[in-house]
Amino acid sequence: MPENPLNVAVIIGSVREGRIAPVIASWLVGQAGKRDDVALDVIDLVETRLPGELKGHFGGERPPEVTALQPRLAAADAFVVVLPEYNRAYPGALKVMIDTYHAEWQAKPVGFVCYGGMSSGLRAVEQLRLVFAELHAVTVRDSVAFQSPWTMFDAEGHWPKDSAGCDAAAKVMLDQLTWYARALRDARTARPYAS
Incomplete structure (x- = not known):
C-alpha cells in the first residue's frame, strides 16, 4: 500500500429491513480492495444509531451517536454513498445523516453506487448531487x-452473477473519485478550504 493512502468512507445509506x-x-x-491507493471505512447507517431527526444542529448539545461519527467523516478524503431510490x-x-454534518463534507469528492427499479436509482443520485453541492x-x-x-x-447466492460490466463501472467511478480525492487533499493541505 502507498505511504499515504486515501481514506474513503463507504456509506450504506439504507436502513430498511431486508435491504440489499x-x-x-x-x-x-x-x-476497492483491489486498489493499493485507498483505505476503507464502511459506515452503515443502521449501526451508527443516529437520531431520526436533527438535534443540536444549531449550537446545542449533540447526541453521542452524532459526535461519535464525526471524526470518521472528518478523516475521510472521499466518500462513496451506496443508496436505493425510494419513490424517485x-x-x-441518509438525508438526515448528511444534514447533521457540514464541514466534514467540504472540498471532498463523493461517488455513488445506486440501485432501484427502472431508473436504477439514478433519480435519487441526481437529487443528491444538488445536496452535496450545497455542502461544498x-x-x-x-x-x-x-x-x-x-x-x-x-444459483449459489453470489452477487452479482454477471460481474464484468459492474466491475468495469466501479473501476471508472473509483478512478475518478481517487483523482479528485488526491487533488483536493493536496489543495486542502496547501490552503485550508474557505466555505
Missing part, C-alpha cells in the same frame, strides 16, 4: 447503477 444495500456495499469494498428520491435517514462537496460524474439488483444473484 449491505450486499452491494460488500461487492464495492471488494472492488433518496432515503430519509464535489460529486464525480460516473456512478455505478443497478437495475433490480435483487434479481442479480446466481
Whole structure:
C-alpha cells in the first residue's frame, strides 16, 4: 500500500429491513480492495444509531451517536454513498445523516453506487448531487447503477452473477473519485478550504 493512502468512507445509506444495500456495499469494498491507493471505512447507517431527526444542529448539545461519527467523516478524503431510490428520491435517514454534518463534507469528492427499479436509482443520485453541492462537496460524474439488483444473484447466492460490466463501472467511478480525492487533499493541505 502507498505511504499515504486515501481514506474513503463507504456509506450504506439504507436502513430498511431486508435491504440489499449491505450486499452491494460488500461487492464495492471488494472492488476497492483491489486498489493499493485507498483505505476503507464502511459506515452503515443502521449501526451508527443516529437520531431520526436533527438535534443540536444549531449550537446545542449533540447526541453521542452524532459526535461519535464525526471524526470518521472528518478523516475521510472521499466518500462513496451506496443508496436505493425510494419513490424517485433518496432515503430519509441518509438525508438526515448528511444534514447533521457540514464541514466534514467540504472540498471532498463523493461517488455513488445506486440501485432501484427502472431508473436504477439514478433519480435519487441526481437529487443528491444538488445536496452535496450545497455542502461544498464535489460529486464525480460516473456512478455505478443497478437495475433490480435483487434479481442479480446466481444459483449459489453470489452477487452479482454477471460481474464484468459492474466491475468495469466501479473501476471508472473509483478512478475518478481517487483523482479528485488526491487533488483536493493536496489543495486542502496547501490552503485550508474557505466555505
